[in-house]
Amino acid sequence: MSFFRRASSRTKSFSTGRAILILLFLSWLSVAAFAQVEYVDPSIGNIGILLEPTRPAVYLPNSMVRFYPIRKDATDDKIASFPLTISSHRQPELFSIMPGDGSAAAYDQEITTPYYYSVRFDDSLVRTEFTPTERCGYFRFTFPKGRGSVVVENRQEGSLQKADKGAVIGQESVDGLTAYVYGEFSAPTEVSSGGSGKKSRVTVTAGVKMLEFRYGISFISVDQAEKNLRREIPDWGFDRVKDAAKARWNETLGRIAVEGGTEAQRRIFYTALYRSSERMINISEDGQYYSAFDHKVHRDARPFYVDNWLWDTFRALEPLQTLLNPDVQADKLQSYVRMYEQSGIMPTFALAQGNYACMNGNHSAPFFADAWFKGVRNFDLATAYEGIRKRSLEDTLLPWRLGPKGPLDDFYNAHGYMPALRPGEKETDPHVHPFEKRQPVPVTLENSLDDWEIAQIARELKKTEDEKLFLGRAANYRNLFRADKELMWPKDAEGKWIEPLDPKFGGGMGGRDYYDENNGYTYTWDVAQDFDGLFTIMGGTKKAKENLDQLFREPLDRSKYEFQAKFPDSTSMVGQFSMGNEPSFAIPYIYNRLGAPWKTQKRIRMLLETFFRDTLHGIPGDEDGGGMSAFVVFSMLGIYPVTPGIPTYDVGSPVFEKATIHLKNGKDFVIVAHGASRENKYVQSIRLNGQMLNQVWFRHADVANGGTLEITMGNTPNVELGADPKTFPPDSLATKPEEYLR
16 A cells, blocks of 8 residues: 555656556566466376276365266266265265267267366267366256257256246265255246256256356255355356366466476476365354254354264374465364264264274374464363273274273273284174274384374373373383384284284285274384384384384385285275375385485385376375375475374475465465476475475474575585484474474
8 A cells, every 4th residue: 555655656657557567566476376177187086096086086184075977987987977066075975967869978078177177978969077176066957959959857866947037956875864855947948857866856958058057055954055056156258167166276286386397396386285175164054053972053153074084084184274274273173173072972084974983093192182282272182181091991892893991991991902803703892993904004003103192282282190190101112112023913812922924914805804994014114103112112223223224125025916806995005005005104204204315205206107197097095185195295395294283284295396375364385496496306495484404394383473594405415414313303292283383
């Protein structure tokens, strides 16, 4: 404002010319800052390595409505239909629409972006387009013959029918969640209803070349779905909605601006950032929301978020969102508090359908702790603590199960590990999942980490006895370290090692008798709360470094076919290291704690270059709704949050010459990597705000306060940088996160 006041005192012509220059400059800034969406390629990873592919999903960040073509994967030459939304990530689709008679059809000329989708069907030449708002969707169908029809169907059990003025209304239910739809067409239509069993369909025929369909989704009622539509798409105008969706994505992706790197690297980076922006989703509708955690509609001034898989997301995705969107993260955390209050169980897999019994661990603990110690405080920590404490001590630790503790949990509480059965021994606990089994090694290790996180919150709340209790439980991982094998190994209830056992391949299908989605080699390093203690029981830093080197070199000792048949989640192997599964993410950064940061730099660059490509096969394993992608975002920036709960970042190997993170507090954190290239992957020196660092880590506070991390890159390792044990990152049970806040 003051600038223009000064300018107004000049001559009119000079003022006008300067104003034009300013507008041009601002326009250039806008283009420079908001071009990121053009790099996003939602087709990356649309063919899965072994398990699920990514989908070319169209949505707004954290929005209820999510869309993609329903098909097996990108090789499927027919699209079955288009969902109006999905219930939760990789969960059942809700409602569907399809031009023609509703049958699957071959397609071509597909265009995918985060904000817009288009495809043309081969036989009919009908073009279908889609663009979203938060709770609504907008289709545009172009019929070359000037007349056509579309079919709206239930995907789940429910009903659809014609309403006044040609509108379509309906509902359907899945896993205790009921979704409602209210939709309108842009031209007069002939509507007929049909269907069979517990599903129905509405066929709409129109005598126009172009037919548009706008609709609202609600988890509360049909009336609320209509209100959502009236609020978010009050008028017809497909391109206007499309432009608004594009602008929203530009704003979100523009939070990080990168310079340098290759075109492919920018596509990989911004596609990863897009996939890191899907969940959790805000399901509040006009200050109210339906909660499947107590099956009631609640009024709340704060938004309510659902749909998260913490086993997959607590390591990288949640720390990324804490960095980029701390205010939204606080609302997500308070939503978890609400879920606990409503259901009596602190969730780890919080679907729109409610609590989901999946995987293992109590990973809401690192979710809360990491945000708290990074300055996110706008949530009820005391109630959150009550929930995570209860989950650890009173609820069962068994994989894929929710409910009160049982005899195996009592054993864990008394002996500090989950006992394993011997080969062929019959299961004694009827609550153990018949396929997932006990998973004694990951259950013990992951709950050890979670209990360390609980101890940190206990200290914040001045619960001294609890802090002591949970710090003791945080060391439980040591009970399963077998020194003669130098690996994490299952024990039976008598404290005897399970034999015979091949730690690369042992256990039942998928290794779940003893491990879960990974084998003993990966889980040996899953001790993020106490790497220092792990190195000690391994025999010291030198031995630990040798073991870590060997992890990347250890052969499979069998064919890939045989290995992947048992461990389909453990894909993209480098020796016994699996890039395709989340517990591996921190492993390359462990070298920073062993005095060899240059090996972290070398490994990270190799892994990014080898397994994360801008192709249909460009994801090395299950992406899991942002879990894998957030690892890519951090690692390409050249930083990584190794231990959630400790507010620090490790330095890796920046891919881009410059990256600017625009923080929500209005400040910028800039990462400059002089000379970064494919060859120049090794860090030569580090300066933080002009001060030379002899360590390869820094505090979250250094980021949150804004500043510049200046890194000089080269093609030869600097073996002295970060080699002094006094400079290692904090990595022991005795670490107190609050000491790194400022």
